[in-house]
Amino acid sequence: MFYSYHHIFILPFTVNLFTLEIMHEMSIVTVLIDQVIDIAQRNRLKDVQVVVLVAGQLRQVVPEMMQEAFKAVIPGTIVEGAVLRVEAEAALVRCRACQAEYQPDVDDFICRSCQKADVEILRGNDIILKTIEGNK
Amino acid sequence: MKVNVVKNVLRANDIVAQENRSVFKDKGVLALNLISSPGSGKTTLLEKTLPVLSPDKSIVLVGDLETTRDAERVAPHALNATQINTGLSCHLYANQIAQSLSALPLDDAQYLFIENVGNMVCPGEFDLGENLKIILLSVPEGDDKVAKYPTIFRVADLILLTKCELLDILPFDVQRVKEDLAKLNSNTTLLPFSSFKGDGMDVWIDWLKQKRQESIGAQAKFVTE
Ligand SMILES: Nc1nc2c(ncn2[C@@H]2O[C@H](COP(=O)(O)OP(=O)(O)OP(=O)(O)O)[C@@H](O)[C@H]2O)c(=O)[nH]1
């Protein structure tokens, strides 16, 4: 199920763009595009115009790179020509030591109340396919 | 027409990872996901660890873009060593592990080491069903890597500071790394380690044995209840 994506790496990018950074978004887009096509087909869409993704802050997704990766995988699919919108979702965590809830930074999870860094993540850790739009 | 989906994109992978996790639990195998940049010393770590730990009780799965070199290197020290060529994918997926499991002698194993593709970012997104994530940070990579790749370091169960004998000759501020880590996770451990010189080996082996005991101990309790 995950193996059939080699075509996506025939890239319209230059090699220096094809760094770890773009690979990160690429690895997510590779999974995403499969799901978009599946949902479009089940809803009998003949094309897809807009895909809206919610990216949790803790996933460190760069929207522009996501869009580049998206453009690279859609040619030849029913998603060709679609626009990808990436909405950011801020992170929210709860301190396991003192139960305080706060918004961390990706590189700083220290509790604003007790100075520990030991958290349960409440929000901002997921990548959600929110909506797709297309024509029947 | 607009279709409301609200679907977690990585969920399909997570479901397979959970299935892998329950297989490991059933078999009493501790599964470890080794993650690092290319060349941080994952394969060398395995070459040195397996003979000390229990060569005939350890299985190694190696993810690599190409070649079977790493599997060949660890094979003499392992019950089984299997290479998964990921083609151009920069990380392993849970279902690549799932597909490999049926061919592995899990009944005879105690440890499953999964050497992920050399990459500090994507392996963090894809749960393989491992019990523990081990991150290797080698001294030549520099002391800024925790700050640059916080996500993977935050979820690490253990961080091995590999090639630590090079601390004598390379500029590397261990304190800075500790401070960056402390901001991410109070419970994480940084262990200076050298496959060449043997630093940290005893602590590492004890840690592995203890973690396996904890995981099968929990299982034994479950069975008798
Ligand atoms: N100085 C020093 N070099 C080491 C040590 N361990 C490994 N190396 C060297 O680092 C290089 C890479 O080691 P590998 O074990 O192949 O690294 P890896 O992480 O498996 O690499 P990839 O699988 O390609 O990502 C080799 O030249 C090793 O000899 C160590 O403890 N000290």
Ligand SMILES: [Mg+2]
């Ligand atoms: Mg290797």
Ligand SMILES: [Zn+2]
């Ligand atoms: Zn707190």
